[in-house]
Amino acid sequence: MSSYRGLILDFGGVLTTPMRLNGAAFERSMGLEPGAYFHALNENPTGVAIYAALEVGEATQDDWNRVIGGILNIDPTDLMRRALANLRPEPRIVAAAQRARAAGIKTALLSNSFGLHPYNPYEDLGMYEGFFDAIVLSEREGVRKPSSLIYQRALDALGLTGPECVFVDDHEHNLPPAEALGIRTIHHTTDPIGTAAQLDSMLLERATV
Template sequence: MAPPYRGLILDFGGVLTTRMRLNGEAFERSEGLKPGEYFAALNENPDGVAIYAALEVGEATQEDWNRVVGGILGIDPTNLMQRALANLRPEPQIIAAAKRARAAGVKVAMLSNSFGIEPYNPYVDKGMWTDFFDAVILSELEGVRKPSPLIYQRVLDALELTGPECVFVDDHAENLPPAETLGIRTVHHTVDPAGTAALLDALLLDRAPA
């Protein structure tokens, strides 16, 4: 019997790419920041948290983010998002699994809380834009971000599939339950791209993991 899943939904940062934490640590080193300083600016500083949330839903520009985060860190804000993501790389094993699925007739979508697309478009820069996917759903363009259930419904609508027909992969556990409420099969990607790729093969191509 053929596998039941007809759609694959993939997060960008940390799934389709290498780990966000490793990228952030490399950025700290390149900018001469203290270990953990960049993460604190994004996740603990109230202004940093607020500007990232606003950027993700299109209420702030990438240049606003550059200015605010650069000010918090005391570094040059010019092209800051591009510098901050400079060490992020496509994750070859996940991309290969997505290509295998698509070749087998599975629709593939990217669902990302946006980093902004102007003046720097990280999705184009990392080689992951519309040509690779059947649908691209960015929170900035949708005006809503994960984990809101609405954005998961938007990607289902774009794929013209139902929740039980789809698999969703994200590296943040808190983004999974809202997808599950729509019947989507979820996969929590952690630090093992080979394991996640094997699981996707098993789910989408009916290949038993080695």
């Protein structure tokens, strides 16, 4: 029987199709140079700062729309919605989470937030209230991954300890702080079949409680 009682899942790139594919499709749709969107988010100092502020609730999604739109020289109107327009649920991971929950495993969504207004990507992709036992979003917590505080809050929300839980994220640097709390981690790359198989193997031996 498995000792795990909880499953904590990242959103973008784990429960969804890869963020890089979504971003590349957005660049093409806007006529941007390849890599321009990712440069704005990850390398432009102003873009990096506004995204960090959005994630912890110190900036609004409208602020992000305005700043990133300005960097890219495109219309900022409802930009987050347009930027995530090609993101889809990853069916294999979603199904694995549903199997785990049906088997009595508590499940949590743990995400560095994209903002919730005016566009709520979690709700839009059907993974919000009712889908998880707990939802932990960085903008609500005022702290983001990889801070150990947000992992502890996910554990507290589930009422479980670190060694009782498995955490899946597509960014390797987000894993060590979870591991320091005793959480078993899975680095999800581009193989949803393999990740889903790992989750089934680790979680589905446990009898429903």
